[in-house]
């Protein structure tokens with residue numbers, strides 16, 4: 001199947017899932033995950049209407065952005081080390097993976113030097129020890145409170161990567177948990193924070209994530225095919 005055909009099928013499943021969840025399909029944006037994907041295929045996805053591209057390695061993204069240019073918005077979705085934060089802040093339009101004060105400060109400092117306000121999401125680890133990255137759910141609101149005041153970050157919501165499980169009901173519970181945490185955070189009405197986005201759902205489970213409220217679905221394989 002071509003990338004255009006894959007995208008047609010992904011869009012149609014998003015539409016069905018959104019309606020099932022009582023939501024507008026237009027409120028869901030596909031972040032096409034381009035790790036290991038060649039520039040030609042990325043251009044094809046953009047030609048088929050993709051407006052947002054996701055990369056999980058800063059270095060790889062730097063080369064790719066240099067090759068392809070800013071044909072779409074670039075989102076960083078991988079684990080961010082503090083020493084890569086400054087570079088990430090120059091390359092990316094949004095960072096999904098803030099999981100500590102240190103990394104938030106580093107991004108804020110870098111964004112200030114560029115005279116911009118960088119959109120970020122807070123990555124939450126909802127599954128306990130099974131996943132290495134993300135702030136624990138119980139500490140997420142404290143992290144939000146502490147970074148809300150950073151003038152050069154625009155906190156826009158939450159992101160999670162669930163462990164791979166075959167049982168979609170287990171994943172659904174995690175996605176619902178992220179939505180509930182988002183609602184709790186929203187109720188705090190922190191100045192400078194707009195809890196608009198839920199970045200959740202990948203190729204194998206994005207319909208469930210959309211039913212549960214995802215606004216950003218990070219999809220690689222279902223668009224570009226199996227990675228090597």
Ligand SMILES: *Cc1c(COP(=O)(O)O)cnc(C)c1O
Pocket residue numbers: 033035056077078161202203204218219220221222
């Ligand atoms: C690779 C990756 C994805 C996409 O995974 P697929 O299963 O190929 O859709 C989503 N999110 C993150 C953080 C990733 O690293």
